[in-house]
Amino acid sequence: MATAFKTIPIIDVSALLAKCDDPKMAEDSGVSKVVKELDQACREAGFFYVKGHGIPESLVNEVKKISHEFFDLAYEEKLKIKLTPAAGYRGYQRIRENITKGTPDLQEAIDYYREIKDGMYGALGKTMEGCNQWPLDPPKFKALIEEYISLCTDLSRNIMRGIALALGGSPYEFEGERAGDAFWVLRVIGYPGVFSDDKNDIGCGAHTDYGLLTLLNQDDDIPALQVRNLSGEWISAPPIPGTFVCNIGDMLKIYSNGLYESTVHKVINNCPKYRVCVAYFYETNYDAVVEPLDVCKQTTGEAIEFQRAVYGEHLISKVKNNFVKDLAAD
Ligand SMILES: N=C(N)NCCCC[C@H](N)C(=O)O
Ligand SMILES: O=C(O)CCC(=O)C(=O)O
Ligand SMILES: [Fe+2]
Numbered sequence: 001m002a003t004a005f006k007t008i009p010i011i012d013v014s015a016l017l018a019k020c021d022d023p024k025m026a027e028d029s030g031v032s033k034v035v036k037e038l039d040q041a042c043r044e045a046g047f048f049y050v051k052g053h054g055i056p057e058s059l060v061n062e063v064k065k066i067s068h069e070f071f072d073l074a075y076e077e078k079l080k081i082k083l084t085p086a087a088g089y090r091g092y093q094r095i096r097e098n099i100t101k102g103t104p105d106l107q108e109a110i111d112y113y114r115e116i117k118d119g120m121y122g123a124l125g126k127t128m129e130g131c132n133q134w135p136l137d138p139p140k141f142k143a144l145i146e147e148y149i150s151l152c153t154d155l156s157r158n159i160m161r162g163i164a165l166a167l168g169g170s171p172y173e174f175e176g177e178r179a180g181d182a183f184w185v186l187r188v189i190g191y192p193g194v195f196s197d198d199k200n201d202i203g204c205g206a207h208t209d210y211g212l213l214t215l216l217n218q219d220d221d222i223p224a225l226q227v228r229n230l231s232g233e234w235i236s237a238p239p240i241p242g243t244f245v246c247n248i249g250d251m252l253k254i255y256s257n258g259l260y261e262s263t264v265h266k267v268i269n270n271c272p273k274y275r276v277c278v279a280y281f282y283e284t285n286y287d288a289v290v291e292p293l294d295v296c297k298q299t300t301g302e303a304i305e306f307q308r309a310v311y312g313e314h315l316i317s318k319v320k321n322n323f324v325k326d327l328a329a330d
Contacts, residue, residue, distance in 0.1 A: 002261040004231040005045040010243065011037045013159060014052030020158040026165055038159075039166035042248060042256075046263030047227050049243040050159065050215075055151045057242060060217055063148045067276045069138045071108060071190040081133035083111060088130020089319050095192065097324055100205030104324065106194075107203050107267075112145070112186040114286075121287050124312045127319065128286075149186055149280065156213050156282030157182065159246070163213070167256055168295045178255075178288055179212060183311065185281040191224065193272040203267035203275075209249040210315055211283030216245040218277040225277075228264040237265075250314065251284050254307045257292035257300045284311045 015030030025031045041048035070078070075094070083091035090111055096104035112132045116125045134142040157175075164173035191203040203224060218225065223238035225245065237245050253262040269275045284290060290309045292300075 002046055002230045002263055003044045004229045004233070006229070006233075006235060008045055008047045008049060008227065008235065008237050008245075009037065009041045010049040010051055010240065011041060012052040013050050013162065014054070016162045017052070017054055017155075017158055020161050020171070023171075025161070025171055031162070031165070035162050035165045038162050042163065042166065042260040045227070045229070046248045046261040047237060047265070048246050049237075049240055050246050051240075051243045053155055053244060055148075055155060059144070059148060059151070062144055063217060063278050064219055064276050066138050066141055066144055067188045067190065067278055068274070070110070070135055070141060070188070071274070071276070073135075073137065077137065078108075078135075081110065081135050083133075083323075085127075086130065087133060088113065088116065088128045089323075090130050091133040093323065098204075098322055099324060100202075100207050100322075103202065103205050105202060105204050106269075107189050107191045109187050109189040112149070112188075114182075114184045116286065121312060124287055124310070127316045128312070145186065145188070148278070149184065152186075152215050152280040153182065153184055153282065156215060156280070159213060160282070163252070163260075167259070167293060168299060169293060173293060173295075174212065174255075174284075177285065178290075179282075179284045181285045183211070183283040183286040183315075185211070185279075185283065187279045187281070189277045189279060191267060191269040191275040191277070193274055194268075194270055201268060201270070203269045206264050206266040208253075208262040208264055209247060209281060210251070210318055211249040211281050211311065212252045212255075213282045214245075214247045214249060215280040215282070216247075216277055217280070218245065219275045222269065222271050222273055222275045224267050224269040224271070224275055226266055226268065228266075234266070249281065249283070251288075251290045251309065251311055254290045254309060255293050255296065257296040259296055259300055283315075286312045286315075 226234040
């Protein structure tokens with residue numbers, strides 16, 4: 001359960017990554033140390049920084065740079081990849097098109113989702129069926145983002161092996177029917193500085209993330225992300241070069257039977273500079289039926305908040321409330 005944490009820990013995951021394909025990884029002392037740190041961070045804050053993650057710094061930086069280049073384009077150009085329900089809610093959304101708890105956010109973004117082919121999940125898949133929309137300008141956008149997604153997927157799977165051990169399970173709890181065919185979401189987000197518009201200074205309202213694990217790649221030098229602790233204080237999660245900010249989503253809260261919290265966070269870009277954040281969300285299988293793991297029920301006791309969700313249903317209920325109402329008519 002979350003605490004009144006004041007700082008967000010930094011975890012070097014390199015020892016975990018070095019052994020994550022070894023079935024005996026749990027016996028390794030380097031892995032055990034990382035697992036302990038993950039367990040503490042997930043119980044206390046639900047947020048941590050990861051360093052030693054192995055994704056080349058050059059790619060991490062290029063992804064932010066090319067995102068700035070896209071958002072710098074004229075509005076008409078960006079509209080060429082406009083988000084629509086017919087495109088499975090994939091594509092570009094203008095400033096204040098995304099809504100959090102009823103309030104439009106001071107951000108523009110592009111949403112990408114793992115492809116769902118026609119009929120793949122029956123009725124459950126319908127809403128999210130559609131093609132990802134890639135801009136022709138900047139020319140390298142698609143190739144860079146696809147490479148980035150692929151590396152974030154591998155990294156997330158490997159961190160989840162550590163988290164599975166932290167929960168007292170086998171390293172493979174989040175594979176197979178749970179997340180062996182993990183769905184992912186990538187949001188390229190741009191936040192104008194507050195001085196460019198004063199109608200609403202909240203870049204993203206208070207919310208939790210939906211899936212298992214989020215990896216945030218935020219612009220250097222602009223502190224904007226804030227995380228709520230148990231006392232209701234907002235703790236800053238400023239950018240730390242060489243790291244991702246990592247946080248727990250709603251599905252991991254259920255799997256862990258509430259042992260790990262999907263911590264509430266928000267974004268306020270209180271700086272005149274335009275800020276980019278590229279958020280990668282590692283989720284369960286799209287059709288996973290999510291329930292507390294037995295090993296977590298033993299730790300917490302059966303009585304604790306037992307919940308159940310189908311991930312795809314959870315996502316759709318969020319996505320349908322995330323956009324201004326006139327979108328469906330477009
Ligand atoms: N795919 C994920 N997790 N996106 C997080 C976006 C959170 C804000 C959204 N408007 C909301 O109200 O949920
Ligand atoms: O911009 C950020 O730092 C975080 C964005 C976020 O929380 C989200 O999109 O879910
Ligand atoms: Fe978030």
